[in-house]
Amino acid sequence: MKKYLIPISLTFIVVAFLLGFVEIDKNSISNKDLEHGITYGISKIPTDLKNTTTLTKRDEDVICSVSKGLVSKDIDNKIMPSLANEINQSKDGIEYEFKLKDDIFWSDGTKITPNDVVTFFKELLKEEDEENISALLDVYGAKDFKEEKTTFEKGVAITIKDNGVIIRLNKKNDNFLNELSNPQYRIRKYLIMWSNIKNNYNKLVYSGDYIISSFDDQQIKLKKNIHNNNNSISNINIIKDNSVELSMASFEIGERDIVVDPPQSELNKLNSEGKLITVPKTMGAYLVINNKNDTIPLQGRRYIYKNVSKALEDYESLNDKRFELAEGSYFREDKNDLTKLQSRKVISNKEEEWNNAKILTLLCKDNNDNRELCRCIENWFKNNTGIFIKYSLVKDEEFEDQELQKRYDMILINNDANTLNKKEFYSQLNNYLSESEKEKLLNQNYNLKNNIYENIESNLFENYRILPLVFYNENIAFSNNISNIKLDGNGNIDFVSIK
Structure with missing residues (x-):
């Protein structure tokens, strides 16, 4: 028996050695995995899906997939x-x-x-x-x-x-x-139970293409609803990643198939590889220039806005996937009104100098988008003007402090620029509006008889008080495993479209 044992052992060793040189087709493995499902990285796992007030588009993806x-x-x-x-x-x-x-x-x-x-x-x-x-x-x-x-x-x-x-x-x-x-x-059935979806997911029935088959603090597993007629993939694994950088690292080694808003440094590469979808969002960034009892005159406010716009124009030329320039429009859809925008451009580009300020202060909420805009504005002013921009990024609750805001020359704000709900848009600007503007917004009869929103907008722009800067895009990276992915008209991922 021993005389056979040695040759068998040698044969096993040789085969194992040779297998080390065999190249594994990663795509074939990935395609096989895709038959079972895809993996989608997000920043947090939503636990309350009853009300949509605090939900992001990506949180809403869960509701849309199962309802x-x-x-x-x-x-x-x-x-x-x-x-x-x-x-x-x-x-x-x-x-x-x-x-x-x-x-x-x-x-x-x-x-x-x-x-x-x-x-x-x-x-x-x-x-x-x-x-x-x-x-x-x-x-x-x-x-x-x-x-x-x-x-x-x-x-x-x-x-x-x-x-x-x-x-x-x-x-x-x-x-x-x-x-x-x-x-x-x-x-949805039993809506009240969706307020604690983590504990109730397995007690519910679903009207959508998927059901929730598993739910914990780190992952949501969606399984195809067998009672719906569609050709959707079998499973979707939604995994919590502590950062988009972590999601992207997992994406690079094939452990994520979808990543939302990958880092700015990756966008051009992903786009050139055909692995990126860019979708317009209604969210925009606006610049409030504090008047401070005329310490910054109209000439100065116009000078500031002109140069901030130039800074963002230079930045956008290299990073066109992240946002779209507002170009004087308060709503993305209004950019089609070329007559209005051209007249605003002419006014803003009026040649004049303003040399009263050496330092300008800027306040905004601390998030990735604002951080990037502030750095861009600071660098541009440093390299092209004699003005130094000193910016402060603060937490949401601190940002709402009215007294704090009064101490800054400029405030960068984010607002949902939904042209179908202009009243809500201007209500969010309430702290920065004049008393007469606030009164007109509350007067329903006035709103019906007059184009109040146009009047307020013109006043804000012509006095350079609240000015549009950019409209944000959402970027979604998808892996080689996916040949087709679409978003619906509300910006939610249509998982059934994935092939």
């Missing part, structure tokens, strides 16, 4: 039926009928019914914050129900007809379907 709404919005912002297969609107634009599909099921195999939809809207009115359901509050009787002045069954105009749901509004709202496509309107 469907009556309608959805595709990548081209076109409203598409989802759980509904037909949408009929009355001639006066006040009433909508949503006829449900016949083949829609909860993840336990039971059929999704019109009663499920109505029950969800009742729960949503009770549980969701008002600012997130403005369209639903436009429904006849919804506001009274929210304020406990009536019952849902007797007072709210959301009713069942055959295999459909009828919704009647107080008045015509051209944005109703657009808002109904948002994540908060995705149909």
